[in-house]
Amino acid sequence: MPIAIFLAIWELVARLGLIPGHFFFPPFSAVMQEFYHLAANGVLGHNFLSSLIRVLIGFSAGSIAGLVVGIVMGWKDIINKALHPIISLLYPIPALGWLPLLMLWIGINEMLPITIIFICSFFPVLYNTATGIRNVDKDYVQVARTLGASDIKILATVVMPLALPNIFTGLRLEAGMAWRVIIAAEMVAIPTGIGALLMKAESLIRIDIIIVCLIVLSVMCLSFEKFFEYMEAKLTAKWR
Amino acid sequence: MPSIELKNICKYICQDVNLKIFDKELLVLLGPNGAGKTTLLNIIAGLTDYSGSVLFDVAPVDKVPASKREVGYLFQDLILFPHLDVTANIAYGLRAWKQPQNDAAARVQELLQMMKIKHLSSRYPKHLSGGEKQRVALARALALSPKVLLLDEPLNSLDVQTSRYLRTELKQLQRELGITTIYVTHDLTEAEEMADRIAIIQHGHIEQVGTPDEVFFYPKNELVSEFIGAPNILDCDHCRSLGQGLLEVNCGELRVIIPDDGNTVQRIALFPRDIYISETKPPGPGVNRFKGAITSIKSADDVVRLEVKVGGKTLLAEMPHYIFEDMDLAVGKEVFLILKLRRIRTY
Numbered sequence: 287m288p289i290a291i292f293l294a295i296w297e298l299v300a301r302l303g304l305i306p307g308h309f310f311f312p313p314f315s316a317v318m319q320e321f322y323h324l325a326a327n328g329v330l331g332h333n334f335l336s337s338l339i340r341v342l343i344g345f346s347a348g349s350i351a352g353l354v355v356g357i358v359m360g361w362k363d364i365i366n367k368a369l370h371p372i373i374s375l376l377y378p379i380p381a382l383g384w385l386p387l388l389m390l391w392i393g394i395n396e397m398l399p400i401t402i403i404f405i406c407s408f409f410p411v412l413y414n415t416a417t418g419i420r421n422v423d424k425d426y427v428q429v430a431r432t433l434g435a436s437d438i439k440i441l442a443t444v445v446m447p448l449a450l451p452n453i454f455t456g457l458r459l460e461a462g463m464a465w466r467v468i469i470a471a472e473m474v475a476i477p478t479g480i481g482a483l484l485m486k487a488e489s490l491i492r493i494d495i496i497i498v499c500l501i502v503l504s505v506m507c508l509s510f511e512k513f514f515e516y517m518e519a520k521l522t523a524k525w526r
Numbered sequence: 527m528p529s530i531e532l533k534n535i536c537k538y539i540c541q542d543v544n545l546k547i548f549d550k551e552l553l554v555l556l557g558p559n560g561a562g563k564t565t566l567l568n569i570i571a572g573l574t575d576y577s578g579s580v581l582f583d584v585a586p587v588d589k590v591p592a593s594k595r596e597v598g599y600l601f602q603d604l605i606l607f608p609h610l611d612v613t614a615n616i617a618y619g620l621r622a623w624k625q626p627q628n629d630a631a632a633r634v635q636e637l638l639q640m641m642k643i644k645h646l647s648s649r650y651p652k653h654l655s656g657g658e659k660q661r662v663a664l665a666r667a668l669a670l671s672p673k674v675l676l677l678d679e680p681l682n683s684l685d686v687q688t689s690r691y692l693r694t695e696l697k698q699l700q701r702e703l704g705i706t707t708i709y710v711t712h713d714l715t716e717a718e719e720m721a722d723r724i725a726i727i728q729h730g731h732i733e734q735v736g737t738p739d740e741v742f743f744y745p746k747n748e749l750v751s752e753f754i755g756a757p758n759i760l761d762c763d764h765c766r767s768l769g770q771g772l773l774e775v776n777c778g779e780l781r782v783i784i785p786d787d788g789n790t791v792q793r794i795a796l797f798p799r800d801i802y803i804s805e806t807k808p809p810g811p812g813v814n815r816f817k818g819a820i821t822s823i824k825s826a827d828d829v830v831r832l833e834v835k836v837g838g839k840t841l842l843a844e845m846p847h848y849i850f851e852d853m854d855l856a857v858g859k860e861v862f863l864i865l866k867l868r869r870i871r872t873y
Contacts, residue, residue, distance in 0.1 A: 425605045428573050431592040432599040433619030434670065443618075447609040525609045525650045 312494045320494040321501070329483070334502060337468050337479040340396070341506075344403025345464045349457060351404070352411030359412070360419025360449070361441055377413060381406035381467045389475060399471040399479070406467045411456040418452025419445055451526065454518035461510035469503055528583035528673050528706060530570065535578035539730035540565050543578070552700050552707045554721035556714070556741075558753065562730040563710040564602070567676045570708065571597045582673065593622075598672035598705075600680045604663040606651040612662050613638075613647045619670045637665040640699075657688040664696070668703070675700070675707040681716065693719055714754055715799070718742065726750050739871070743795060755831075757795045757871075758841050765791050775872075779837030783813050784870045793873040798831060800869035801843035804862045805853055814865040820857050834863055 293314050299305060300313035312320075324330035359366040359373075384405055385398075392398050422445045430440040472481025480499050487495035528549065535543040540562040547553045555563045568574045572592035579586050587595055606615050616637055620630035638644040641661040651659060660680060667675065677696070681689040697720055700707050711717050717724050718738045725735045726749075734746040743759075745751035760777035768774050773786035775794060782794060802808075808815055818836030825831075830850040832843050841863060855861065 423605075425601055425603065426607060428568075428592075429599070429601060429605045429607075430618065430622070431573065432571050432595075432597055433622055433666070434593045435618070435622035436593065439622055444607060448607075522609070525652060 310493055312497070317494050317497045321498045324495065324498060330498070333478060333480050333483045337472065337481070340399045340479065341403060341464050341468050344400040345407045345461065348404040348407025349411045349460070352408040353415050353453065356412040356415025357419060360416040361445065366416065373409065373412065377409045382470050385471060385474060394475050399468050399476055402467055402471045403464045406463055407460045410460045414452050414456025415449065418449030421452065422448045450522050451518065454514055458511050458514040458518070461514050462507040465503055465507045465510065530674060530706060531581040532566070533579040533581065535566070535569055535576055537569055537574060537576040538562065538565050541730050543730065543732055545725055545732050545735065547706060547708060550704045550706055551722045552697070552709060552720060554717040554724045555708055555710045555727055556712065556717040556724050557727035558712055561727045563727055564678055567599070567678050567708065567710060570674065571595060571599050571676055596670065596673045598667035598670065598675045600663050600667045600677045602678040602682060604659050606659055606663055608651050611648050611650050612643065615662055616665045616669050618666060623670060633669060637669055641665045656684045657692060660684065660692060673706065675705045677707065677709045679710055696720070726753065728753060755798055755844065756842065757797045759793055759795045760839065761793055762791050778839055780816060780839060782865065782870065783867065784872060785867065789872065791872045795871045795873070796865055796869060798842040798844040800866040801841060802864040803832065803843050803845060804864065806862070808862055808864055814867060816863045817860060818863055820855060820859050820861060823855065823857060834861060836863060
């Protein structure tokens, strides 16, 4: 309901010309018309697919790597002590801060946005996973040990399930962040994808196309976050 | 089931601890908080490193890891796995030992039945009451038929009634299974009810080991005496049977009714905690109820101790601080004492 009211006000304000310059503030219906047009001629689909593939590859690889290193750091104190200072130095660097360096190292090709998303996903997932594992009450580990479980068994059947809420927090936040980062990377360096479409629209002063791209971005951020929210609830709601 | 021996154990507060627990015995490790009780359990379970030696049936197990010591351990906070339902919690050890699925399922069913929790089998710990959690945790600890059972203040978080009920059940179960058990508590009543023998531990030292009567009525040193609180001991001049399993004994001016076990009674003893104090005359027959005047009030750590002059004798009673604060008691005030019939000991 609030969304419907917001869209109605948008439409009304644009149509009544309450904001000077119709050109710079198209009504919602005009944006939707352009959305349909871009979808029908395949431009939107092509660019969306490019962005989606990059996000899926970069996010999956970054999350899996973050998960593996996070588990090892959370479980083995000695590895945590060795890696923590390095991670602490690298984690605060914004993903886009790596862009100039990666442009020189990797060059401007498909690997660039994928690497940026990898970095964007890797550190937060690692951090949340390691924190989640370290925060599991040591008594659970002790109980499992007295019941005859090996270290690997304890990690797989006790520690990991109990760290899931933390792990999902990392995944959820970074799933949305991956989309924000890919758009920025494509805007700066890559000729295809939603970010590139945004930049082209800007140079042609096509506000309607820019808004279409922002709507796609918003929906994808939200969908990714909701997916992980759903998965978290599915896996942990019974016992939390 | 093995006997357990601790030889020159050192860890944290525990220094040079030597203790022997007999086969099939229930030994209560009794001591105040921070005395080293849980540390000793963790050492026996192999959950912490230590110096000294732990022997099961004369064989050292110091090099045996916790997962292979065959020890059932009921932790103080029970520590049920929150992400597993009751069945999976109980089956955890069986799966860890890779028991065939059918055998594991049958064992879980047997334990659900034994602990009377079959109706809870698919519930998660967050949906269980304190007593139910306690049963599940015990079933889990017993699933692998351990040689040794370690119970760390297992009834601590339960209400008085549930705790008393489960105490009886635990004791019965231990007898049936014949499992060598170490039961940690700081509650004197619990210790007395559960123990075959009691080991008093203070500041990491075993101060005394003996039967409940030996420990409570013949404390070896001042530390033990101070911890358990001195009992009221009254000499009896005369006793006569009232029939129906009751005996009337005269202790000076006091006439006390006690259960008649057929023996001659020369002295009776009663702990201060087993004497109730009432500001008003208690209802019911005047058996084991006496009127007296408070002669002193002393505040200890957990309790308030009152000396009451009654029938020419001074009896020591005690009550928790919160009860004392709810009453209007002062030195010189007349109060009524009620002696707990079943708690009176005879000699």
